[in-house]
Amino acid sequence: MKRALKWLCLAVALMLTLGLADSALAYTDKNLEAPKAKDVVIDGDLSEWDLSRSMKVVEKAQIIDQIEHWDGEEDCAMEVSVMWDEENLYFAIIISDADPFVYREGFPLDELDAIIFFLSTNPDADPDRQEYEATDWRWVSSVEDYYGDWFNYVDRDMIADPKGYETAGEYGDELLFEDGDYEAAFQTRTSENGKKTGAIYEIKLPLHYLSGDEIPVLVPAAGMTIGFDFSILDVDLPCPGIHSLRMQYSANLDGADRKPEMWPVDTNPSCWATLTFVEE
Ligand SMILES: [Ca+2]
Ligand SMILES: [Ca+2]
Ligand SMILES: [Ca+2]
Numbered sequence: 001m002k003r004a005l006k007w008l009c010l011a012v013a014l015m016l017t018l019g020l021a022d023s024a025l026a027y028t029d030k031n032l033e034a035p036k037a038k039d040v041v042i043d044g045d046l047s048e049w050d051l052s053r054s055m056k057v058v059e060k061a062q063i064i065d066q067i068e069h070w071d072g073e074e075d076c077a078m079e080v081s082v083m084w085d086e087e088n089l090y091f092a093i094i095i096s097d098a099d100p101f102v103y104r105e106g107f108p109l110d111e112l113d114a115i116i117f118f119l120s121t122n123p124d125a126d127p128d129r130q131e132y133e134a135t136d137w138r139w140v141s142s143v144e145d146y147y148g149d150w151f152n153y154v155d156r157d158m159i160a161d162p163k164g165y166e167t168a169g170e171y172g173d174e175l176l177f178e179d180g181d182y183e184a185a186f187q188t189r190t191s192e193n194g195k196k197t198g199a200i201y202e203i204k205l206p207l208h209y210l211s212g213d214e215i216p217v218l219v220p221a222a223g224m225t226i227g228f229d230f231s232i233l234d235v236d237l238p239c240p241g242i243h244s245l246r247m248q249y250s251a252n253l254d255g256a257d258r259k260p261e262m263w264p265v266d267t268n269p270s271c272w273a274t275l276t277f278v279e280e
Helices: 002-023
Strands: 031-035 055-057 063-065 077-084 088-096 114-120 136-144 149-154 183-190 196-206 225-234 245-248 273-278
Touching: 055 225, 077 225, 088 114, 088 183, 136 183, 136 196
Parallel strands: 031 077, 031 273
Antiparallel strands: 055 077, 063 245, 077 088, 088 196, 114 136, 114 225, 136 149, 183 196, 225 245, 225 273
């Protein structure tokens, strides 16, 4: 009898294990195509961009934190387009937010108006992986509109072996990437009567910033697909203790209660969407 019970437990454990393995994601099927860049000027004017291919963050199902603070598309939404060449990625980000530049000196960037980039610089990475590798990147950007500074925070804390590239900028007010060929510009979006309706970000990120002695530089090529995702963080009152609303491109949640752990992109790359480089 005892032995039968033991076998039953083993069988149940095995079923649970298999069941869990079954429900694991292998990147979501959301994908963005990035055409090859031609004559991009980083000035906050997107007239040289083909914006028809973009990832839209606008649905209630994409909220992963502070759902009670979302007042609809005009309060917080985002559209991201990407272009590439062999050395750089280019981002065009159109943000809807009536108060788009809430910045608080000395605060962690994820408690401000900010965006979060997620990408893998290893096109051969296992899309089933449940943990970040050294080639998985998560960085937060926030712009301070008065001085026009772009603050960045590269988060490597979730990586068991970051291969010499450690977390930087976690306390805010740090201009990572800034001393070189990184370029970023922004514009304020306004309605006809002059009211703020959002912001436009245009960013050129040289890929050598996401590399190190033991981490090779990604060289994009047409046909290559990598793990990729995007968050927007929105806070509208510059008060300490007020947490940002967060929306995630890949997320698909329902229910009235949302927590980032329900869509754990910060620790599990298999929840991410993907980006495919195309010729045009
Ligand atoms: Ca431009
Ligand atoms: Ca807002
Ligand atoms: Ca805001």
